[in-house]
Amino acid sequence: xxxxxxxxxxxPSPTGVPHIGNxxxxxxxxxxxxKYGGEFILRIEDTDQDRLVPEAVEKIFKIQEFLGMKPDxxxxxxxxxxxxxxxxxLELYQKFAQELINIGAAYYCFCSEDRLxxxxxxxxxxxxxxxxxxxxxxxVKTKLDSGAxxxxxxKTPENGFSTWHDLVQGKLSLxxxxxxxxxxxxxxxxPTYHLAVVVDDYLMxxxxxxxxxxxxxxxxxxxxxxxxxGWEPPILAHVPxxxxxxxxxxxxxxxxxxxxxxxxxxxxxxAINNFLFYLGFSYQDNSALLTLDEMIQIFDxxxxxxxxxxxxxxxxxxxxxxxxxxxxxxxxxxxxxxxIPENWQKEKSKVISIIDIAKERMFTLKDFxxxxxxxxxxxxxxxxxxxxxxxxSEEETxxxxxxxxxxxxNTKSYSPESLHxxxxxxxxxxxxxxxxxxxxxxxxxxxxxxxxxxxxxxxILGKEESLKRLNTxxx
RNA sequence: GGUCCCGUCGUCUAGUGGUCUAGGACAUUUGGUUCUCAUCCAAAAGAUCGCGGGUUCGACUCCCGCCGGGAUCACCA
Numbered sequence: 001x002x003x004x005x006x007x008x009x010x011x012p013s014p015t016g017v018p019h020i021g022n023x024x025x026x027x028x029x030x031x032x033x034x035k036y037g038g039e040f041i042l043r044i045e046d047t048d049q050d051r052l053v054p055e056a057v058e059k060i061f062k063i064q065e066f067l068g069m070k071p072d073x074x075x076x077x078x079x080x081x082x083x084x085x086x087x088x089x090l091e092l093y094q095k096f097a098q099e100l101i102n103i104g105a106a107y108y109c110f111c112s113e114d115r116l117x118x119x120x121x122x123x124x125x126x127x128x129x130x131x132x133x134x135x136x137x138x139x140v141k142t143k144l145d146s147g148a149x150x151x152x153x154x155k156t157p158e159n160g161f162s163t164w165h166d167l168v169q170g171k172l173s174l175x176x177x178x179x180x181x182x183x184x185x186x187x188x189x190x191p192t193y194h195l196a197v198v199v200d201d202y203l204m205x206x207x208x209x210x211x212x213x214x215x216x217x218x219x220x221x222x223x224x225x226x227x228x229x230g231w232e233p234p235i236l237a238h239v240p241x242x243x244x245x246x247x248x249x250x251x252x253x254x255x256x257x258x259x260x261x262x263x264x265x266x267x268x269x270x271a272i273n274n275f276l277f278y279l280g281f282s283y284q285d286n287s288a289l290l291t292l293d294e295m296i297q298i299f300d301x302x303x304x305x306x307x308x309x310x311x312x313x314x315x316x317x318x319x320x321x322x323x324x325x326x327x328x329x330x331x332x333x334x335x336x337x338x339x340i341p342e343n344w345q346k347e348k349s350k351v352i353s354i355i356d357i358a359k360e361r362m363f364t365l366k367d368f369x370x371x372x373x374x375x376x377x378x379x380x381x382x383x384x385x386x387x388x389x390x391x392x393s394e395e396e397t398x399x400x401x402x403x404x405x406x407x408x409x410n411t412k413s414y415s416p417e418s419l420h421x422x423x424x425x426x427x428x429x430x431x432x433x434x435x436x437x438x439x440x441x442x443x444x445x446x447x448x449x450x451x452x453x454x455x456x457x458x459x460i461l462g463k464e465e466s467l468k469r470l471n472t473x474x475x
Numbered sequence: 476g477g478u479c480c481c482g483u484c485g486u487c488u489a490g491u492g493g494u495c496u497a498g499g500a501c502a503u504u505u506g507g508u509u510c511u512c513a514u515c516c517a518a519a520a521g522a523u524c525g526c527g528g529g530u531u532c533g534a535c536u537c538c539c540g541c542c543g544g545g546a547u548c549a550c551c552a
Contacts, residue, residue, distance in 0.1 A: 123476095153550095192552085215547095248545095285489095307545090309486090315486070434510050453511090
């Protein structure tokens with residue numbers, strides 16, 4: 001393999017936004033190319049013009065950009081084999097379709113849609129009955145001259161086996177009787193996937209076709225085309241699918257989301273890449289935080305699992321929380337921008353100091369704003385809530401609050417450390433347990449029973465604001 | 476239904492004939508640290524290696540059958 005220059009590609013069809021399962025395949029394509037210092041190509045397969053989804057192409061680019069897997073060649077970056085959009089390469093496919101006919105590897109088919117439909121009504125699994133495959137040259141010429149609409153079908157072998165060594169599936173041997181005389185060129189002059197991939201992968205010098213297993217069964221047709229055209233086929237690798245928690249295929253219908261949606265939910269690209277990498281691939285204890293570059297080093301195309309993997313959001317959450325802890329707060333601030341109100345953004349240093357103490361309890365970027373709200377707006381706290389925490393009479397609690405207020409007013413330095421020392425000293429002779437003493441204060445300043453450490457909160461809130469909140473409780 | 480692929484703790488996996496009374500990670504539970512939560516640390520529980528036959532002195536590892544899951548069978552990709 002060292003003598004072949006590695007070029008991989010992803011070939012999404014803009015009939016929808018790729019979901020996270022498709023993206024995992026893309027990750028493997030990217031890693032494979034980069035591991036060998038090759039190119040990773042993005043080609044748009046838009047041969048199904050009827051089902052185009054607006055903005056799909058744009059989102060496909062966005063996903064790659066977000067994850068940091070930028071293609072070396074694509075419709076936007078261009079490249080030596082452009083264009084990278086199939087509908088802009090139509091003459092190419094027509095040329096090769098014609099050649100396939102000339103060499104007897106394909107044939108014209110004039111069957112009506114009705115006839116095909118009837119075939120399927122009789123048997124839902126029926127293959128094309130090859131009705132037009134045996135038309136005489138004269139019959140074909142007459143039909144053609146009369147201007148009858150036609151498709152071009154591949155003249156698939158009637159027996160034998162199609163065998164290849166699949167990088168992940170191992171040796172595969174599929175009976176040719178299972179092949180169908182697939183349509184190569186549609187009535188509208190646009191090729192189907194089967195013709196277009198083969199032509200493009202060859203012309204674009206793709207060395208490894210790494211794609212989802214859903215393509216495995218149609219590989220014999222592709223291989224036949226390579227052989228007919230006298231082309232060396234690429235190395236094939238069919239990677240398993242990503243399944244939902246109920247073991248069903250991950251699909252839009254079952255709520256399979258795109259990477260873009262995970263981004264909106266507060267997941268980091270680092271965590272997503274890392275998560276996808278471990279799904280179907282093993283490295284050490286499968287919990288190390290790996291960058292894309294590290295994955296490139298570690299990746300081994302021969303070690304891709306063959307069994308389908310189940311999408312486990314808990315593992316993603318873990319990786320995401322770990323990455324959040326690892327990132328520095330300045331970096332997190334920038335990523336947090338679209339998750340926090342605009343007026344917070346003006347107080348960058350305050351937000352960053354909150355991030356410092358909040359990041360170890362965040363799973364996603366979305367968790368930040370709700371847990372930091374009380375730093376920016378005064379919470380409503382009922383006296384009863386305080387007393388519930390202090391577990392003492394109003395009078396005793398009030399007395400403790402007075403102590404707290406004077407401690408803050410007279411503290412040596414308004415820092416978490418000295419506040420901690422001074423408060424713990426006073427708490428001991430307050431008659432309240434540590435929990436009672438500090439929880440009541442916590443609720444008083446935040447309105448919540450769960451916050452970062454109390455004295456950090458005091459400091460971020462500021463002396464004035466802290467006093468104000470403590471004072472208003474029993475006012 | 477035909478064809479092909481897959482089958483180790485809930486999940487991702489280690490394991491390529493004896494070192495496996497099956498290891499790790501996430502999740503779960505418990506304990507420790509602690510002003511709460513979280514972090515961190517420690518520990519526990521969790522898999523008769525899908526089932527049944529072989530082969531072998533010996534099988535999670537090899538062979539066969541079965542069962543289960545998945546993929547595919549469009550002028551969609």
